[in-house]
Amino acid sequence: MSKMLELKNIDTYYGNIQALYNVSLHINHGEIITLIGGNGAGKSTTLMTICGVLSPRNGSVVYEELDITGMKAEKVVSRGICQVPEGRLIFPELSISENLDMGAFLRKDKDGIKHDRNYAYELFPILYERRKQMGGNLSGGEQQMLAIARALMARPRLLLLDEPSMGLAPLIVKQIFEIITKINKESGTTIFLVEQNANLALKIGHRGYVMENGKIVMTDTCDTLLANEDVKRAYLGL
Amino acid sequence: MNSRGQAAACPLIVYGNRIGTLMEYFLELFFGGLTRGSIYALIALGYTMVYGIIELINFAHGEIYMIGAFTGLIVAGVLGALGFPGFAILVLAVIVAVIYSAAYGFTIEKIAYKPLRGAPRLSPLISAIGMSIFLQNYVMLAQTSDFLPFPSLIPEFKIPGLTGIITSSEVVIVAVTVVVCVALTLFIKYGKLGKAMRATAQNRKMAQLVGISVNTVISATFVIGSSLAAVGGVLIASHIGQINYYIGFIAGIKAFTAAVLGGIGSIPGAMLGALILGLTEAFATGYVSSDYEDVFAFALLVLILIFRPAGIMGKQPTQKV
Incomplete structure (x- = not known):
């Protein structure tokens, strides 16, 4: 397996407050990588740094052998990295179908967009039923589905998911995680999954990273992490 | 007794320099209000568009309108001297004014607001007021502080049945505004950039994450807003017949009031607010006294804001649960 994305010694700051300390990690083509950690560990900051919304003060982000450190967010998206952010961030006053259009904002291939829209509706039939409704009127679970569908509309090669389970009923979470696995298997999309629900995330992931206070403190295959005593105690509540 | 009965059946009143029925007077006020609106x-x-995207009240916007009117005056002067026909002058004056004002709007955003994007909200507001004062004084020094006569660019034509009640320039102003508003609404609803503008207004961070260049969207907002103001500037200057460097201030405050009345940030709200404000002013002037024009306008604003604090079509703040 070849490296798709690599973070090398990243330090990211909010103003003068350092949020990430010397973070290094890599993602191979076709993998599902999970990043687990508590509140404020720096998981979302890591994703925002990859996406170009935040620029790291030190270190570099290399994607497909190209240094994308400090690249503008819209350029990063055009290279195939797409994020489903924490809290979903649905456009509340755009209809569901318009939300999907926005996902494909940078694409010009009309037929491809149409195809992907149908694929998204196939994955999430509820979105098709409600396609004319405003995004803000959806339930939390439906919004999460819409957020994932919108990201897929960009036809990403690397999909970043930030806490897709947040605030959702267990049954919906299960459904969403099944779809994440399906996306990875069917279209070979590489997935970087950030989760507080460590148990679920480690079950669908291939390799995992554990983050604490802005630092990567542990990395291994997900199976090994699931069996690790420290991980069990801190994140699995066992 | 008899004369009273007659008066009730066919009330004739004297207004301006003519005599007409109450209905004619009402219509004249109504069309005047439409024009103002x-x-x-x-x-x-x-x-409203700028506020919708970056939550900034662009106090220099009235000056953009004024600069549009001045550009129109200069173009009209040059083309008039070259012997162009009236209608061609009007079209060219509007086009050049739009280009000029758009360039000003674009540049103002880059110079005065963009560097302050991460700053506390008060900073760009002060910067906007500063820009407004700067532009007024710049035009005053570069042109003059006196009122300048503005040629009547809108050709005269007769409106069947309404002669003397509505002038041709009022018809043109209202028609142009309707066309512009419909075009803008369609653009915002269906255009790719229009959708990107709505998305950016609703969630700037997510807009970035789907690949929208937020800087481009903000610039486009300023360019479109400034262009519309320039169209208004040339048309109203031609209607009223004179301009000076200060016209942007009053018009700007009134238009801002209209935007707040309709719900700032909402495009249909701004259109509706402007219409209501224009009609209120016209009727207050016509039926009460022109001294009370502003009193009625702002009393209406206060009244509406008491009952709908976010404006008529503004989003009423909802409690998050």
């Missing part, structure tokens, strides 16, 4: 709408759209 149209101009307010053209300016208010710029306020």
Whole structure:
């Protein structure tokens, strides 16, 4: 397996407050990588740094052998990295179908967009039923589905998911995680999954990273992490 | 007794320099109000669009309108001297004014607001007021502080049945505004950039994450808003017949009021607010006294804001649970 994305010694700051300390990690083509950690560990900051919304003060982000450190967010998206952010961030006053259009904002291939829209509706039939409704009127679970569908509309090669389970009923979470696995298997999309629900995330992931206070403190295959005593105690509540 | 009966059946009143029925007077006020409302709408759209995207009240927007009017005057002067026909002058004056004002709007955003994007909200507001004062004084020094006569660019034509009640320039102003408002609404609803603008207004961070260049969207907002103000500037200057460096201030405040009345940030709100404000002013002037024009306008604003604090079509703040 070849490296798709690599973070090398990243330090990211909010103003003068350092949020990430010397973070290094890599993602191979076709993998599902999970990043687990508590509140404020720096998981979302890591994703925002990859996406170009935040620029790291030190270190570099290399994607497909190209240094994308400090690249503008819209350029990063055009290279195939797409994020489903924490809290979903649905456009509340755009209809569901318009939300999907926005996902494909940078694409010009009309037929491809149409195809992907149908694929998204196939994955999430509820979105098709409600396609004319405003995004803000959806339930939390439906919004999460819409957020994932919108990201897929960009036809990403690397999909970043930030806490897709947040605030959702267990049954919906299960459904969403099944779809994440399906996306990875069917279209070979590489997935970087950030989760507080460590148990679920480690079950669908291939390799995992554990983050604490802005630092990567542990990395291994997900199976090994699931069996690790420290991980069990801190994140699995066992 | 007899004369009273006659008066009730066919009341004739004297207004301006003519005599007409109450109905004719009402219609004249109504069309005057529509015209005012149209101009307010053209300016208010710029306020509301900019506010919708970056939550800034662009106090320099009235000056953009004034610069549009001045550009129109210069173009009209040059083309008039070259012997162009009236209608061609009007079209060219509007086009050049739009280009000029758009360039000013674009540049103002880059110079005065963009560097302050991460700053506390008060900073760009002060910067906007500073820009407004700067532009007024710049035009005063570069041109003059006196009122300048503005040629009547809108050709005269007769409106069957309404002669003397509505003038041709009022018809043109209202018609142009309607066309512009419909075009803008369609653009915002279906255009790719229009959708990107709505998305950016609703969630700037997510807009970035789907690949929208937020800087481009903000610039486009300023360019569109400024263009609309320039159209309004040339048309109203030609209607009223004179301009000076200060016209942007009053028109700007009124249009801003209209935007707040309709719900700042809402495009249909700005159109509706402008219409209501224009009509209120016209009827207050006509039926009460022109001294009370502003009193009625702002009393209406206060009244509406008491019952709908976010404006008529503004989003009423909802409690998050």
